[in-house]
Amino acid sequence: xxxxxxxxxxxxxxxxxxxxKVYAPYASIELIDDxxxxxxxxxxxxxxxxxxxxxxxxxxxxxTSIRDRG
Amino acid sequence: xxxxxxSLPPEIAAMDLADASVALSIDASTYGLEALYAxxxxxxxxxxxxxxxxxxxxxxxILAPKKRDAGELRDQLTRLAxxxxxxxxxxxxxxxLHAENRALIESVTMRAVAGALGPNVEAPxxxxxxEAFDFSAEAFEDPLGIAMSWEEKYGKKTPPKxxxxxxxxxxxxxxxxx
Numbered sequence: 316x317x318x319x320x321x322x323x324x325x326x327x328x329x330x331x332x333x334x335x336k337v338y339a340p341y342a343s344i345e346l347i348d349d350x351x352x353x354x355x356x357x358x359x360x361x362x363x364x365x366x367x368x369x370x371x372x373x374x375x376x377x378x379t380s381i382r383d384r385g
Numbered sequence: 386x387x388x389x390x391x392s393l394p395p396e397i398a399a400m401d402l403a404d405a406s407v408a409l410s411i412d413a414s415t416y417g418l419e420a421l422y423a424x425x426x427x428x429x430x431x432x433x434x435x436x437x438x439x440x441x442x443x444x445x446x447i448l449a450p451k452k453r454d455a456g457e458l459r460d461q462l463t464r465l466a467x468x469x470x471x472x473x474x475x476x477x478x479x480x481x482l483h484a485e486n487r488a489l490i491e492s493v494t495m496r497a498v499a500g501a502l503g504p505n506v507e508a509p510x511x512x513x514x515x516e517a518f519d520f521s522a523e524a525f526e527d528p529l530g531i532a533m534s535w536e537e538k539y540g541k542k543t544p545p546k547x548x549x550x551x552x553x554x555x556x557x558x559x560x561x562x563x
Contacts, residue, residue, distance in 0.1 A: 325438060373435050
């Protein structure tokens, strides 16, 4: 399992949700609320795949957060 | 296990060869969030970018290349860290210029828009104004014939009858012609 901790000041919640939906077909994704972070747990068949999906998901969430920050 | 990045201080940058990533610690008072976002966005197509906030005074950017170069991973990570540092500086400077020139840009834009509206757009005349207006006043003088139509000025004239003087040209009196 690979855990991502995305700080709430830097990542928008909607962006993290959207990224999780995009990558849900490629791995099991669990979203956990934390007072300071959006925690994303990625579980897949191999550690390499988990790393890849987690990194792609983080990139997607960051890109959307920047684009939609208003 | 992390290694120092050549040419960058070890407290600022470190690379993790096992994870194929490089991390930069960034002073939040020097590089604002907008500059950090702008610099990070520029790397999204070729690197995995993760932003962290380890303390209120600092940001942390972790970069991992999407594709490995043919050369050494260490060299690729060093290059990536240097490019991010350069991009951060450029973004921070652009943000500063934008903030400094914002008032000037707004002022110039407002003048341009106001100028396009025409000089001193006044309120339409009221019924009292129209009632008091003197419509019997003579038309303005036009000694150069500017207000004349093309046909009036240059159109074919009917030939003068025998014994009549030819018509005077614009700006010319019959006395001048004679």
